[in-house]
Amino acid sequence: xxxxxxxxLATEPLDMRAGTExxxxxxxxxxxxxxxxxxxxxxxxxxxxxxVLVHDGFGVWxxxxxxxxxxxxxxxxxxxxxxxxxxxxxxxxVLGLLGSVLGLAV
Numbered sequence: 001x002x003x004x005x006x007x008x009l010a011t012e013p014l015d016m017r018a019g020t021e022x023x024x025x026x027x028x029x030x031x032x033x034x035x036x037x038x039x040x041x042x043x044x045x046x047x048x049x050x051x052v053l054v055h056d057g058f059g060v061w062x063x064x065x066x067x068x069x070x071x072x073x074x075x076x077x078x079x080x081x082x083x084x085x086x087x088x089x090x091x092x093x094v095l096g097l098l099g100s101v102l103g104l105a106v
Contacts, residue, residue, distance in 0.1 A: 013044055014051060016044045047071040049065065
């Protein structure tokens, strides 16, 4: 099982053609390093796709999710800003409830 202690939400969109190396480079550019047991969430500009980069302590995993309909409730774009989420917020986000959990206008 992959242990995740900290979850970071990127508030700037990521091109979903980006692979592991490009996503990892984005994490390093913004946060300085990809830390073990951390997950980094990215969305595309239209908020219809999401990628999750996870550092498990040995290497990195990259997973993608595409919505067939609707949009992710992603916070507004803030230049250079990342947000830390807890596990409950991540679960709410996956269920489409993030805006209300964080008190954000979406």
